[in-house]
Amino acid sequence: MTILNCTAVTCVYNKDRLCSRGEIQVTGSDARIADETCCGSFRDRNEGSAVNSIKDSCGCEKINIDCKARECTYNEHCRCTASAIDINGENASAQSETKCSTFACKC
Numbered sequence: 001m002t003i004l005n006c007t008a009v010t011c012v013y014n015k016d017r018l019c020s021r022g023e024i025q026v027t028g029s030d031a032r033i034a035d036e037t038c039c040g041s042f043r044d045r046n047e048g049s050a051v052n053s054i055k056d057s058c059g060c061e062k063i064n065i066d067c068k069a070r071e072c073t074y075n076e077h078c079r080c081t082a083s084a085i086d087i088n089g090e091n092a093s094a095q096s097e098t099k100c101s102t103f104a105c106k107c
């Protein structure tokens with residue numbers, strides 16, 4: 001599994017820059033630069049529909065990543081093989097404002 005450091009602290013799943021979701025999806029099937037990827041699991045903590053049970057889960061350092069960014073060097077059959085990645089999105093209020101900064105294009 002991959003170590004995930006996530007700066008999208010506005011996400012409901014973010015716990016001290018770790019993710020409490022268990023698995024995330026990274027999107028960007030045609031991405032050729034990091035800015036064209038995003039965390040498809042991001043959910044703004046200010047959205048009214050936040051699920052109560054989330055607040056008690058702990059952030060995990062390692063996480064499964066289902067990644068659609070097939071042009072990335074680390075992508076193998078939609079699994080991320082990088083030992084550690086950074087998801088960025090300090091002030092994000094939407095998925096499109098996040099990105100996988102570790103993305104490295106095979107192109």
Ligand code: SF4
Nearest residue numbers: 067072074075080100
């Ligand atoms: S490093 Fe590459 S394969 Fe891993 S999550 Fe980021 S974009 Fe996907």
